[in-house]
Amino acid sequence: MTDIVVWHRADLRTVDNAALATAVEDADRVAPVFVVNPAYYGEAGLACDARLRFLHESLCDLRRQYRDLGSDLTLLSGDPRRRLAERLADGWTVYCNRDVTSRRGRERDRALLDRDGVTVFEDDGIRWPDERDPDGTVAVDTRVRWDESCADYFERDQHPRPDSVGPNPIDSEVTVEEIARRHDVAPEKSGVPEGGTVAGSERLSAFLDRLGEYPGVVSPPAAAQARSSRLSQYLKFGCLSERQVYQRVQAAPSSRGRSMYTSRLYWNRHYHQKLADWPGWTERAVNPVFRGLYRDQHDADLDRAWREGRTGFPMVDAAMRALTETGYINFRMRALVATFYVYVLKQWWKPGADFMYYHLVDADPAINYTQWQSQCNLTGVHPVRVYDPAKQAREYDPEGEFVREYVPELAGLPDEHLARPEATPVGVQDACGVDIGTAYPYPVVEYDHEARVARDDFATLDERAKEALSDPQVRRRCSFSNRGRETDEGDGDDSGQASLSEF
Numbered sequence: 001m002t003d004i005v006v007w008h009r010a011d012l013r014t015v016d017n018a019a020l021a022t023a024v025e026d027a028d029r030v031a032p033v034f035v036v037n038p039a040y041y042g043e044a045g046l047a048c049d050a051r052l053r054f055l056h057e058s059l060c061d062l063r064r065q066y067r068d069l070g071s072d073l074t075l076l077s078g079d080p081r082r083r084l085a086e087r088l089a090d091g092w093t094v095y096c097n098r099d100v101t102s103r104r105g106r107e108r109d110r111a112l113l114d115r116d117g118v119t120v121f122e123d124d125g126i127r128w129p130d131e132r133d134p135d136g137t138v139a140v141d142t143r144v145r146w147d148e149s150c151a152d153y154f155e156r157d158q159h160p161r162p163d164s165v166g167p168n169p170i171d172s173e174v175t176v177e178e179i180a181r182r183h184d185v186a187p188e189k190s191g192v193p194e195g196g197t198v199a200g201s202e203r204l205s206a207f208l209d210r211l212g213e214y215p216g217v218v219s220p221p222a223a224a225q226a227r228s229s230r231l232s233q234y235l236k237f238g239c240l241s242e243r244q245v246y247q248r249v250q251a252a253p254s255s256r257g258r259s260m261y262t263s264r265l266y267w268n269r270h271y272h273q274k275l276a277d278w279p280g281w282t283e284r285a286v287n288p289v290f291r292g293l294y295r296d297q298h299d300a301d302l303d304r305a306w307r308e309g310r311t312g313f314p315m316v317d318a319a320m321r322a323l324t325e326t327g328y329i330n331f332r333m334r335a336l337v338a339t340f341y342v343y344v345l346k347q348w349w350k351p352g353a354d355f356m357y358y359h360l361v362d363a364d365p366a367i368n369y370t371q372w373q374s375q376c377n378l379t380g381v382h383p384v385r386v387y388d389p390a391k392q393a394r395e396y397d398p399e400g401e402f403v404r405e406y407v408p409e410l411a412g413l414p415d416e417h418l419a420r421p422e423a424t425p426v427g428v429q430d431a432c433g434v435d436i437g438t439a440y441p442y443p444v445v446e447y448d449h450e451a452r453v454a455r456d457d458f459a460t461l462d463e464r465a466k467e468a469l470s471d472p473q474v475r476r477r478c479s480f481s482n483r484g485r486e487t488d489e490g491d492g493d494d495s496g497q498a499s500l501s502e503f
């Protein structure tokens with residue numbers, strides 16, 4: 001008799017799930033399992049309560065999917081390595097889908113996934129050569145014809161949902177509700193999408209109805225919050241596969257929105273390939289020349305002002321408060337606050353990236369840390385692009401919708417003063433009852449000066465950075481796409497992201 005545990009990780013769905021589809025073919029008995037790891041909870045867990053609730057809702061939804069198939073989802077609690085090793089010792093086989101993780105996750109995985117009786121399914125568009133340097137860097141170029149192999153993944157048929165799975169013989173040790181109580185999961189964030197495949201599919205359908213307007217909503221932060229796809233958390237937890245979303249988008253009539261959205265799905269895979277190529281992205285600068293840059297300039301007051309949204313730059317402050325209050329900001333605001341932290345405030349990138357990671361509901365190590373490093377040019381090839389918060393406010397929030405929502409103390413100011421409230425004439429401040437310096441801080445630094453210093457700092461390091469990149473190992477770590485290398489992660493359309501044609 002063949003007994004197979006299907007170990008769910010970042011694939012909380014029953015459709016387009018290679019491990020599940022194959023297990024149903026191969027096994028007499030199938031036990032779908034999720035292992036709740038207590039290390040994911042609490043202060044050290046790097047996950048805000050809103051993300052944990054999203055996970056819990058997604059698990060409840062997965063449980064419903066299995067019950068509809070005549071099975072159930074088993075919840076075990078503890079270190080997955082130990083809990084699954086026990087099942088292997090009991091004679092079970094384990095099937096799971098690959099999850100692209102950082103060094104720590106990979107160490108955890110290696111201890112388990114290399115064991116006899118475990119099969120990992122690799123149906124995700126990511127290349128994973130075995131040839132590696134001792135630090136985990138790929139020893140071969142994964143990017144040769146990468147776009148074609150990724151397209152092949154997107155275009156291949158999905159794995160259908162099984163007709164039935166049969167009773168699950170392994171009992172759950174806990175319920176989602178008990179876990180939430182035990183760890184006191186009580187999110188304070190508002191407007192967080194509901195987890196699960198059902199909610200994700202509904203959101204996708206609603207988004208496809210307005211795909212045509214996508215190019216106009218992706219950059220302005222208020223419009224993006226309301227009308228961008230907002231599918232990232234469903235992709236991160238695997239409530240939907242990238243391929244499912246891709247294929248539904250391709251079925252929509254051809255439009256600029258469709259091609260822009262498609263290019264972003266490629267970006268999703270492109271950044272996962274980066275973490276697959278080098279697991280160190282979450283820990284240290286990819287180009288050694290930038291390791292520890294600004295680390296000894298840590299300024300607790302500036303750091304706090306950034307986290308709390310009290311820098312005196314309304315667009316930065318609105319974005320930081322939106323991040324902590326809702327768990328979401330769009331690409332442009334993520335890039336703005338990341339570059340502001342490093343270039344303008346001269347803070348070491350890593351605590352900033354960790355803070356954002358903690359608060360994002362869609363937090364994905366493969367995108368968050370690689371994007372931080374790319375935006376802040378810790379690669380040594382990207383332009384030093386210092387987003388000007390005032391310009392961003394004028395161009396992407398001209399009527400102050402975003403700033404007024406998240407920085408209500410400025411709500412009374414006329415639109416034309418919202419980009420630089422410190423320059424508001426005193427008479428205007430008096431007339432609208434907004435006292436800059438009391439109700440809202442003056443800028444904590446002088447932007448033009450700090451932007452200039454940052455450009456000089458990076459120019460000074462430029463030659464050494466280029467030299468470091470001549471080391472093939474460093475280049476492989478960076479995992480640049482082959483096409484459009486010089487504009488990698490740069491401006492390809494009006495959203496500040498490159499387009500599909502640049503792959």
Ligand SMILES: Cc1cc2nc3c(=O)[nH]c(=O)nc-3n(C[C@H](O)[C@H](O)[C@H](O)COP(=O)(O)OP(=O)(O)OC[C@H]3O[C@@H](n4cnc5c(N)ncnc54)[C@H](O)[C@@H]3O)c2cc1C
Pocket residue numbers: 218228229230231232233235236261264265267268269271329330331332334335338360362363364365367368369371372375497
């Ligand atoms: C500093 C920084 C950190 C980021 N951290 C994350 C993160 O932790 N998780 C995450 O999913 N995205 C991250 N992004 C990328 C992007 O901002 C979000 O994917 C997007 O804002 C999510 O909203 P949406 O689903 O409406 O995206 P859409 O604009 O509708 O895009 C569709 C999908 O494409 C993918 N995508 C979009 N932009 C990018 C990109 N630049 N790189 C890779 N994939 C992309 C996402 O899966 C997204 O859901 C980060 C960007 C920056 C600059």
